[in-house]
Amino acid sequence: MAYGSDSAFTAWLAINGQTLPAGAPDAAILRQRGSQYVDNTYGSRFWGVPTLGIAQERAWPRTGAKAYGQIIPDDVIPVAIEQASYAAAYQEAIKPGSLTVSATAIGAVKRKKIGPIEKEFFEGSGDVVADGTLKLSAVEGLLAPYLKPETTLASLGLWAVG
Template identity: 55%
Template sequence: MAGYGSDAALKAYWDAAGYTYAADAPFAALRQRGSAYLDGTYGMRFPGQPTGGIAQEREWPRRGATAYGATLASDLVPTRVEQASYEAAYIELKKPGSLSISFDPAQRVKRQKVDVIEREFFEPGNYGNVWAPNAPVSSLIEGLLAPLIGPVWGEPGIMVV
């Protein structure tokens, strides 16, 4: 499996962003994890369909994809997709395993009370990442992908991006 972009482009992006990393970091593995996170979290929100259909390894390139009202070439992997995967790869570098959240729905805390201290958590509902509600959300990744994924409508009148 190959992640979006290249190791050289990943390093150049991280350098430009001022990110720190070890020279021997597993760049290809990080690109793979970042790309898998991106495809799994945002794939259903990307416009069009993968050019190779269900057998295609990654969500991009796509046919029928648009951005800013223009049709994108069917052999294009947008720079924004590559850069978003580099952001996800950096999240994974800094906190290994953070992009692959596993949880048991039966163990979710609605309310917890210990003596007089009480906490209650909001359910993610339609206000978080509606396609992968327990996946981490990065405003940088969301911003990079915004022209490709568009808004998500949650509760009536509430736009979630």
């Protein structure tokens, strides 16, 4: 099941001054793709765990989730999660296939020189899928309060033997 509803997606499009392009898949299909993008890209970074564990199709609702210093009830899917899936769904409508990544590190080029023309490419993180995954600022902004930080802090421990 996708986040939200077709009618809420249609209302979100209207409020944001967007319309689906001619020939776009129907709202239910776009919402499913947008929901998969949100879960696949950010699911491991959400606070808490799916309320029904591995039996649950989507990442939300969650147990132990929090945002803005408040615990989110176990049966709630925040509006921002739904809206993030709508933003991703709209991206999929205007550019089909943009939410999915196929990547390989084979043949990656660091520097290429042909005659007098030379190109050097920025190095990625080493994770070709992560480097190739589309990041949408609207989605990132909506989900930020619900995500654990990407970086882990190193800890320093003092041991005393005595």
